[in-house]
Amino acid sequence: MMNTPAPTDIRLHQKSRYLEISFADGQTFKLPCEFLRVHSPSAEVRGHGRGQEVLQVGKEDVNIVAIEPVGQYAVKLFFDDGHNSGLFDWGLLHRYGEHQDEMWQAYLERLKAAGHERRASGPAPVQTEESDS
Template sequence: MAGLNQDTPTPTALTVHGASRVLEVQYADGAAFRLPFELLRVYSPSAEVQGHGPGQEVLQTGKRDVTIVAVEPVGNYAIKPIFSDGHESGLYSWQYLYELGSRQSELWQDYLDRLQAAGVDRDQPMPGKAGSACGHQH
């Protein structure tokens, strides 16, 4: 997601559905996606989740019931959702949201596979954090 792709359509509507815990995104090209909050949270583009390079991703667990308590616009290119678990450092560009929507089934299966490989349950609480998530050794 490094750069912004000029070919990515701009959303025409963003709707937070709190009861069903999905973010609905409609694009100018007619594409529409219903992105579960859990998917958005476990694939947050933040350094806290993605790490600072390949292989440093932090597997997220215990996010099934996470909600979005607010959404802040970031210029004309992204949003910053604020999640009920306090996570608010991910900037979701229009391009990244489009990618999440178009690859949702594949990404969800990858998440389930990573949970299984790690031997953890999706509802297992995240291990306790000792200080900042970015305070690990490089």
């Protein structure tokens, strides 16, 4: 955690439903609200131990309504579905940015295995710089 670069800028894009976070190492990540909600570090999502994770479904249209700093190491995100119990520290957000694609694919696979289908109305949480044409 000590090697995690500090964020230099955090911007919430409510209309597009993503959090843009830039770090001192020059990397900038666009993390969709849905992605952050389904991967919340809260006990409600992660459970209290291995194998106790709770699959989050129906979060395609979730948005962040507020961001509250927690000391010099994290932010608390307030989602419009009432969820606000996860603390997103800088290391976690940086890891989420670096591993967003594989984390999202794993989430989609868990949804499918549980018999759920993601509605297409929300923005697809793969926010890369190259186009998908």
